[in-house]
Amino acid sequence: MSRLAKLFLAITAFAPALLTYAAISAINCDYWHAAAFVAGCVLLVLICVCLLCFAKSSLQSRTYCTATVETADGDVFGLLLVYLLPLITRDLSTYNWLAWVIVTFVFCLVVSTSYGYHFNPLLVFLRYHFYKVTETDGLPHVLITRRRIYKTGETLEVARLAEYVLIEKKVPG
Numbered sequence: 001m002s003r004l005a006k007l008f009l010a011i012t013a014f015a016p017a018l019l020t021y022a023a024i025s026a027i028n029c030d031y032w033h034a035a036a037f038v039a040g041c042v043l044l045v046l047i048c049v050c051l052l053c054f055a056k057s058s059l060q061s062r063t064y065c066t067a068t069v070e071t072a073d074g075d076v077f078g079l080l081l082v083y084l085l086p087l088i089t090r091d092l093s094t095y096n097w098l099a100w101v102i103v104t105f106v107f108c109l110v111v112s113t114s115y116g117y118h119f120n121p122l123l124v125f126l127r128y129h130f131y132k133v134t135e136t137d138g139l140p141h142v143l144i145t146r147r148r149i150y151k152t153g154e155t156l157e158v159a160r161l162a163e164y165v166l167i168e169k170k171v172p173g
Helices: 002-012 015-027 031-058 075-088 097-113 121-125
Strands: 061-065 068-071 129-134 140-145 155-162 165-168
Touching: 002 031, 002 155, 015 031, 015 121, 031 121, 031 155, 031 165, 140 155
Parallel strands: 140 165
Antiparallel strands: 061 155, 068 129, 129 140, 155 165
16 A cells, blocks of 8 residues: 555645635635535545545554654645645736646656655644654664654554655554
């Protein structure tokens, strides 16, 4: 599931951008396009939620003891700023959609085939947090979880979404 998971997470990362385009369309009284962008956003959210549910329920779990923990939620905010930049232009009719599609395709291709995993801001809206964690062997991973981790040495039940991306399966408490 590694490459497929990364591809879907990369694609669904564009859900907030679709809300930006929906807002621009609504400002321009183009309600049909606004509705289409909102529908696309909802579809991407559903795909993301289904992927996470599948990962938590179906992927093989293992225990992971954290040796180091570093928050990585801040990596999302630069990407969110890029999503909001289209609000500067009020006219989508002059927007270069072909360039947008090509850039989006290249972005998703690079993310899904490399170790340059880009954090998905949609997961932040779904109340997930990102951590850079290492196990006792020193190998770093990105951990996606719904809880806050404050200390090292915690034992987690995780599943592997991608080579170096883990998701916590069961949050204690």
